Amino acid sequence: MATIDRSRLAALTASESERYAAARPRSRALFERAARSLVGGVPMQWMSEWPGPFPPFMAEAEGARLTDIDGHRYIDFCLGDTGAMFGHSPPAVARVAAAQTAKGLTAMLPSENAVIVAELLAQRFALPFWQMALSATDANRFVLRLAREITGRPKILVFNGCYHGTVDETIVSLENGKPRSRRGNVGPAFDPTADTRVIEFNDLAALEAALADRKVACVLTEPALTNLTGVVLPDDGYHAALRAIARKTGTLLIIDETHTISTGPGGYSRAHGLEPDILVLGKPIAGGIPAAVFGMTDTIGGQVRERLYGPGAAVAGIGGTLTANALALAAMRATLTEVATEAAYDHMIRLGTRLAEGIRAVVRRHDLPWYVTQLGARVEYRFQPSPPRTGTEARAGADSAVDRFFHLWCLNRGVMVTPMHNMLLACPATSEADIDRHNEVFGEAVAALLGR
Ligand SMILES: Cc1ncc(COP(=O)(O)O)c(C=O)c1O
Incomplete structure (x- = not known):
């Protein structure tokens, strides 16, 4: 050698x-x-x-x-x-972005494009309900909040070596088998090991043990870990077992497809038949214009509607004024119909x-x-x-x-x-x-x- x-x-x-x-x-x-x-x-x-x-x-x-x-x-x-x-400035995105720029960029109002984008996403990812965010980081923050809100459980689980954006709860790692606030975690808001469990990917025994007490709201993971020095692929059967253990313990499964959308038009999830409760996607979804989305099952969609949209619902910690702006929605529509084909x-x-x-x-x-x-x-x-x-x-x-x-x-x-x-x-x-x-x-x- x-x-x-x-x-x-x-x-x-x-x-x-x-x-x-x-x-x-x-x-x-x-x-x-x-x-x-x-x-x-x-x-x-x-x-x-x-x-x-x-x-x-x-x-x-x-x-x-x-x-x-x-x-x-x-x-x-x-x-x-x-x-x-x-690709940089895909022609279809450049065209609709220029047109939308002359017709209003952001108004904190829904548009027809929002409905069309949600319908296109539902077809592509086989999840019926969608919401928008400005970046994948933003989307991951929102879904972690929603998972805790829905399940009433305080904890989350991520895998050693994960990266899901600048999301406080996920900036953890294992060092010599022990959970640690990750090296370089700048000014952490709290000790992330308090409510985040972190285990190795591909370790089913550790997963069973970490979810057994039913205190974990959700597992947040990429389908294959791409944010390390090298990609960690799932063992054969790993995802099926992860799905089954999460279901058995009432833990939500959140799949972050932000990088693995490289796998195919429906991401790794569609290519490999994964069944996330919630799916997150950011980065290229609007062809380079800042935007992100998260999709959810019928059940989760109903629970989110009850919590966020019911009478007297007070919503803090989700959304933002520029979120789902008209420019991003026009770009997402063009990306989904003409670019990411x-x-x-x-x-x-x-x-x-x-x-x-x-x-x-x-x-x-x-x-x-x-x-x-x-x-x-x-x-x-x-x-x-x-x-x-x-x-x-x-x-x-x-x-x-x-x-x-x-x-x-x-x-x-x-x-x-x-x-x-x-x-x-x-x-x-x-x-x-x-x-x-x-x-x-x-x-x-x-x-x-x-x-x-
Ligand atoms: C899997 C995954 N999720 C989320 C993010 C955060 O994306 P952004 O920095 O666009 O918010 C990244 C960024 O690299 C990522 O790789």
């Missing part, structure tokens, strides 16, 4: 970093200027996580292409970390497969102990021999130094990979040539790393 020479890795990373910086004088100048008005030189902390000494500042983007202010044109496989999974998914998944196979071929050719996972249009590679089964195993495969080298190497050759993990997405505008270019650049990076 090939191994990585760390001094070679450090030298290559340093030269790639210099090359990156030298070729981007305008981004560098803007970053230096930004430091005087934006904390850390960026408007949001994650934008400082790109691998170079400063991020490439975006000029414009369209389809699978992004251009930075120094004129570098990238094949974008990051796609806003899923927010632009259907079966045909678009067929293309994206076929290219996802080409991407995964190309990366696997490089890994095999160089005899590397690395694995590649694919969730439809989403592909990820990690530096471990086989996919992890738990959050703890996934963390053990993290190697941020190797990530950084790959990301810099790719950026310098016009290929954009998602920072913080090695995640790549194919969108409807991605071409076979784009995929082949990535695989070529990836192959060159591996050869350089191994000195071949």
Whole structure:
């Protein structure tokens, strides 16, 4: 098996970093200027996580292409970390957004589009009732509140290594088997271990034990954990057992499809026959315009109606003035009818497969102990021999130094990979040539790393 020479890795990373910086004088100048008005030189902390000494500042983007202010044109496989999974500014979304902009953006009133979107979502996800939110974070906050309200139970359960947005209750992890407020949890509102149970994914005995006392309102999970350094896939039969145990103990099952919507038009849930009580979806649902949705069964819909819409209902903690605004609804309608179509998914998944196979071929050719996972249009590679089964195993495969080298190497050759993990997405505008270019650049990076 090939191994990585760390001094070679450090030298290559340093030269790639210099090359990156030298070729981007305008981004560098803007970053230096930004430091005087934006904390850390960026408007949001994650934008400082790109691998170079400063991020490439975006000029414009369209389809699978992004251009930075120094004129570098990238094949974008990051796609806003899923927010632009259907390509940058899909033409149908751009068209209706422009039209809606001239007709009223936000009014705190329902529109016909709201009804049409809910009907389209009901067909697609086989859940009859829907509500909207501004982001997936927002939607997850709301559904956790609703789950506690409906069940009258105080606790929730999440899996080690989960990420569901900046949702206080979910910023927990297991360290040496013990629940902990997650490292880096900024100014926690409360100790999240008090009312959140956290166990490893794929551990059915732990799940049985955690739900047995019937104090847990809901299990909140992605169908496969995508927010680790590597994807944690469910064992065969895991979801069926999770569904059965949740049902037996009166615990609601909330499936967060925000990333796994890459799997197919109805997400992982429809592709694998999952039966969530509540389903959450954000990021690309309005083609890049901020919006999120959550769907629920008939029973849950009835219980929410009783609590939130009954006479004298006082609602605090759910919703917001800009939520379900007219612009977001118009964009969601266009996304559901013209962008996130079966045909678009067929293309994206076929290219996802080409991407995964190309990366696997490089890994095999160089005899590397690395694995590649694919969730439809989403592909990820990690530096471990086989996919992890738990959050703890996934963390053990993290190697941020190797990530950084790959990301810099790719950026310098016009290929954009998602920072913080090695995640790549194919969108409807991605071409076979784009995929082949990535695989070529990836192959060159591996050869350089191994000195071949
Ligand atoms: C599964 C999942 N849920 C929720 C979120 C939160 O999304 P947002 O940051 O758009 O609110 C994320 C973000 O990465 C996510 O991966």
